[in-house]
Amino acid sequence: MVADTNFAVIQDILQFIGAFVSLSIAYVSFRGVRQTESTSLLRLTTAFAFLGLGFLVEAIVGASYYYPQLAMLTTTVVVAGLLLETTGYFFLAFSHAIDVMISKRLGYALLVFPMISLSGPQLSDILSILSFYFVLYGVVETLFAYARNRNPDTLLIAGGLALIGMGTFIQWLSLLYFQVDVLSLVQIITKEVGLMVLFIPVLNFTLGGKRIVGPV
Amino acid sequence: MNTEGEGVGITTLLRKGNMSYTRMTKLLSELVGAGLLLEMNQDKISKYMISDRGVQFLGAYHNFENFAQSFGLRL
Numbered sequence: 001m002v003a004d005t006n007f008a009v010i011q012d013i014l015q016f017i018g019a020f021v022s023l024s025i026a027y028v029s030f031r032g033v034r035q036t037e038s039t040s041l042l043r044l045t046t047a048f049a050f051l052g053l054g055f056l057v058e059a060i061v062g063a064s065y066y067y068p069q070l071a072m073l074t075t076t077v078v079v080a081g082l083l084l085e086t087t088g089y090f091f092l093a094f095s096h097a098i099d100v101m102i103s104k105r106l107g108y109a110l111l112v113f114p115m116i117s118l119s120g121p122q123l124s125d126i127l128s129i130l131s132f133y134f135v136l137y138g139v140v141e142t143l144f145a146y147a148r149n150r151n152p153d154t155l156l157i158a159g160g161l162a163l164i165g166m167g168t169f170i171q172w173l174s175l176l177y178f179q180v181d182v183l184s185l186v187q188i189i190t191k192e193v194g195l196m197v198l199f200i201p202v203l204n205f206t207l208g209g210k211r212i213v214g215p216v
Numbered sequence: 217m218n219t220e221g222e223g224v225g226i227t228t229l230l231r232k233g234n235m236s237y238t239r240m241t242k243l244l245s246e247l248v249g250a251g252l253l254l255e256m257n258q259d260k261i262s263k264y265m266i267s268d269r270g271v272q273f274l275g276a277y278h279n280f281e282n283f284a285q286s287f288g289l290r291l
Contacts, residue, residue, distance in 0.1 A: 032280035035273075040289045041280065095289055138288075145288030153286035201286035205279060 007185055014188045015059035021195040022052035022088075028202050040095055047091035054084030082127040089134035089168070092161075096141035128172035135165035153201050160197030167191030223256055223265035 026048035032041040058081035061074055142158040145151075167190035174183035230240055244264060247253040252270035256263045266274075281291045 028283065032283060035276050036280050036291060038280070038284065038291045040284055040291055044284070044287060044289065095287075099289060142288035145285070149285055151282075151285050153282070154288055157286050157288065201283050204286075205283050 007181055011185060011188055012059050012063065014192050015055045018188070018192055018195050019052045019055035019059065021192075021199045022048045022055060024202050025198060026052055028205055040099070043091050043095040043098070047088045047095065050084050050088030050091065052088075054081045054086075054088060057081035057084055079123055079127070082124055082131070085168075086127045086131045086134070089131045089138070093134035093137040093141075096138055099145075100141065124175050125172060128168060128175060131168040132165055132172060135161055135168055139165055153204065156197055156200055160194045160200075163194030163197065164191050165194075167194060221265070222258070223254070223263035225261060225263050229264065 026045050029041045029045040029048065032038060033045055057077060060077050061081070139158055139161045142154060142161060146154040146158060167187045170183055170187035170190060174187055177183060226237075226240065226244070229244070230237060233240060235243070244253065244255075247270075248255045248264075252267060252273055254265045254267045256265065277291075284291045
């Protein structure tokens, strides 16, 4: 009982941290949209705004341990949170897909889709697997971008997305093997570490980026 | 084009930008209108120089470009 409560508290805290990181990335991207009117940054803003909201909604599930009357909403809230997260990952993958269409390069990750789309009929399972696919696609395309621009931050982001992908896969497993509580904690920790890695460009941005020196 | 000096003429811009005259004049008009370029008329010749606001915009653009590139996206 005490262990269950501790799990719930830790998960709740991690969900709020995840929401903070995601919404911070969305905020920086939104500032970019206002200054540059870039549609890529708009999609990035949308992706991380949905992700942040998804984490916030899932944090409500943890609150049901303190307010048992919320327990009846748990299933609805879990699905709502997963739906928001999946939408966020979709926009992330969509951004890369647009980039692929513009550069007329084949998205190799699309080939993976038929193999992992097989899943149980439950909505949560489907959303988890879709999330995993979208993130996987994002990882592959980010690696292609690294091969193109050799920016170390890009490689870092690919690593962060890979961790998030691993987290979403474990999340799917935790829905299948719901009696194994530790899977739920492992998935959120993995996703949190991935999000922390994604936060690095935000830190780089806020602490100072390139300055124009000399003639333009 | 730099923030100190006399600026550059349209011929230099056309050579470096590899654009048609009509397109370049339209672009210059928009940039001057947005306050990113300064237009100076000397002896009936127009010269262009980047403004402080233009330098700030370029700096911000580079920052966001790096930010987007980190996520494997293009601005």
